[in-house]
Amino acid sequence: RKEVEQDPGPFNVPEGATVAFNCTYSNSASQSFFWYRQDCRKEPKLLMSVYSSGNEDGRFTAQLNRASQYISLLIRDSKLSDSATYLCVVPTGGRRALTFGSGTRLQVQP
Amino acid sequence: DVKVTQSSRYLVKRTGEKVFLECVQDMDHENMFWYRQDPGLGLRLIYFSYDVKMKEKGDIPEGYSVSREKKERFSLILESASTNQTSMYLCASSPSTGESPLHFGNGTRLTVT
Numbered sequence: 001r002k003e004v005e006q007d008p009g010p011f012n013v014p015e016g017a018t019v020a021f022n023c024t025y026s027n028s029a030s031q032s033f034f035w036y037r038q039d040c041r042k043e044p045k046l047l048m049s050v051y052s053s054g055n056e057d058g059r060f061t062a063q064l065n066r067a068s069q070y071i072s073l074l075i076r077d078s079k080l081s082d083s084a085t086y087l088c089v090v091p092t093g094g095r096r097a098l099t100f101g102s103g104t105r106l107q108v109q110p
Numbered sequence: 111d112v113k114v115t116q117s118s119r120y121l122v123k124r125t126g127e128k129v130f131l132e133c134v135q136d137m138d139h140e141n142m143f144w145y146r147q148d149p150g151l152g153l154r155l156i157y158f159s160y161d162v163k164m165k166e167k168g169d170i171p172e173g174y175s176v177s178r179e180k181k182e183r184f185s186l187i188l189e190s191a192s193t194n195q196t197s198m199y200l201c202a203s204s205p206s207t208g209e210s211p212l213h214f215g216n217g218t219r220l221t222v223t
Contacts (some may be wrong), residue, residue: 032209043214045202091209098212102152
């Protein structure tokens with residue numbers, strides 16, 4: 001099993017829709033998780049950190065399910081500007097820091 | 111705000127050239143990382159460093175070396191560039207291992223011809 005797995009998408013949704021992405025991980029010792037957003041040809045930028053059961057920031061909600069070893073990202077009321085690739089990130093353990101999923105691409109359409 | 115600066119946004123080099131990619135961070139972070147990102151392969155860790163003069167291999171270190179002589183600067187060296195090293199290179203830093211998010215530079219798009 002890969003350390004971090006994401007559905008690559010693309011997810012094509014209309015403006016105003018609610019969309020959710022899942023990410024599964026294999027390292028059960030992980031304590032904190034992150035979602036990054038990456039625009040085309042740009043660097044990844046931190047979107048949200050998830051340190052316990054979940055986190056909410058405006059239209060974005062991240063949830064953690066330790067028993068099933070997945071984290072999810074929910075985006076409500078999608079905007080055109082939400083179109084990007086969303087990367088799930090999990091601590092690998094030791095000095096190696098973080099492992100990135102390959103990303104889920106979201107395209108919000110007018 | 112953390113600032114991670116990569117010296118070049120775009121680079122074009124010839125096969126066999128020695129290439130230096132420079133990265134500087136201004137937040138006194140202990141850890142620095144070099145990734146490459148290719149379509150369909152995601153982010154892959156090349157090398158990382160958790161202290162001055164310390165370095166560890168990542169998942170794909172072959173053909174690369176690194177240097178960390180000062181805490182704020184982490185250099186990636188392609189000893190003899192090859193066409194399969196054409197990629198987007200991303201430098202990142204973090205204040206501690208494992209549980210802290212990374213802060214990325216804006217990337218260097220390297221083309222080797």
